[in-house]
Amino acid sequence: MNQTPALSARATQVAEGLCSYLDASPSPFHAVDTAAALLTEAGFTELAETDATPVDPGRYLVRRGGSLVAWASDVVGERASHTPFRVVGAHTDSPNLRIKPRPDRAHAGWQMLGVEVYGGALTNSWLDRDLGLSGRVAVRDASAPGGVGQRLFRTDDPVLRVSQLAIHLDRSVRTEGLQLNDQQHLAPHWGLGPEPRSFRGWLADLTGVDPQDLLAWDAMTHDLTPARRIGADGELIASGRLDNLATSYAAVRALLEAVSAPSPQPWIPVIVLFDHEEVGSTSERGAQSTFLPAWLERVVLAAGGGREDYLRSLAGSVVASGDMAHATHPNYAERHEPEHPILMNGGPVLKVNANLRYATDSVGAAAFALACEQAGVPMQTFVTRSDLPCGSTVGPTTSALTGATTVDFGAPVLSMHSTREICGTLDQAAYAAALAAFLAPA
Incomplete structure (x- = not known):
């Protein structure tokens, strides 16, 4: 076979x-x-x-x-x-990177998001990739059971990126391997500015709800490269x-x-x-x-x-x-x-x-x-x-x-x-x- x-x-x-x-x-x-x-x-x-x-x-x-x-x-x-x-x-x-409940951050002139590693991810593979966001939101809805409605969301716009440190600033990476701290080194950036951008506001716009009605989210990153056949004879699938x-x-x-x-x-x-x-x-x-x-x-x-x-x-x-x-x-x-x-x-x-x-x-x-x-x-x-x-x-x-x-x-x-x-x-x-x-x- x-x-x-x-x-x-x-x-x-x-x-x-x-x-x-x-x-x-x-x-x-x-x-x-x-x-x-x-x-x-x-x-x-x-x-x-x-x-x-x-x-x-x-x-x-x-x-x-x-x-x-x-x-x-x-x-x-x-x-x-x-x-x-x-x-x-x-x-x-x-395994992926999931958005924290209070993710808004700003550091060194960059707008960033706080994330938590989900599962046993090979975290180095999330570096230098165009990332989208997807998942589920819970919204205020008087007609839904318990007053909470659910809806799925996704964006395939390249809104996030986790950039790797240049080798010139860490020569040891070639001899000692890449060392990543989940808290410090995996926060994605998604804009420039001295003040944090509101993830809640952005997600409310994406899902078409008032920010006050956006009660919670299960939000996660995904790589934007589509699944495709690879290899000289198309014998493999990469995704x-x-x-x-x-x-x-x-x-x-x-x-x-x-x-x-x-x-x-x-x-x-x-x-x-x-x-x-x-x-x-x-x-x-x-x-x-x-x-x-x-x-x-x-x-x-x-x-x-x-x-x-x-x-x-x-x-x-x-x-x-x-x-x-x-x-x-x-x-x-x-x-x-x-x-x-x-x-x-x-x-x-x-x-x-x-x-x-x-x-x-x-x-x-x-x-x-x-x-x-x-x-x-x-x-x-x-x-x-x-x-x-x-x-x-x-x-x-x-x-x-x-x-x-x-x-x-x-x-x-x-x-x-x-x-x-x-x-x-x-x-x-x-x-x-x-x-x-x-x-x-x-």
């Missing part, structure tokens, strides 16, 4: 779809909004969490901030109340937020393909896109919340089941937790487990860790291997070097909350947590195909 003198039409289509999704999704809120649009266009009905769960089989989705759950059920009768689930999980957030929007997009495509399979299925296919994975998942919409378990139970209850039926459903369910996987870096091959090389465009990656930083066990691994086999794509296996710490995913948390067999997987990527990462073009079609087969096993 890694021999790519010419890319297939399907691989090109999936790659172009992913690039469009990435460009439309600078924040977790936009990622969920874009995913919801793709699903509703295919016949999914969006529900409000405060509404009763429909008793009729169908295709449904619900969102909570930067998180989303979607499912499709065509099972009727007594079995509907305890049908097991097949769940694909991903996350919508990525921000590949970790983990590549999996989010593959999950949406997989669900759409799974629901087109012959019915009825012996499983209810589900995707869940969580926010806040990069900072530990502990929030009302993160993987450690009740968001997924509560909605799985509501699906069972709406089908006429009870708590016993819900537990029966979970006992037969399988969860696939998707997050990007480290491809073997050609300049740092010694940092990788030598017996488990990961090739770009080499196929989906099973992720294994004996200390359960990944949730994979032999049963989950077998389920994912069969999905790759059904999809006709190769499978790779990632293990971290024994002398290096291993990252984690939403998998262990989801496994613990549901008690379901869980497997962790990913797609190869380089420069993980950089402002701009790269992945394989062919891998994206194989990724989506494997997840579709997992959601609708033959």
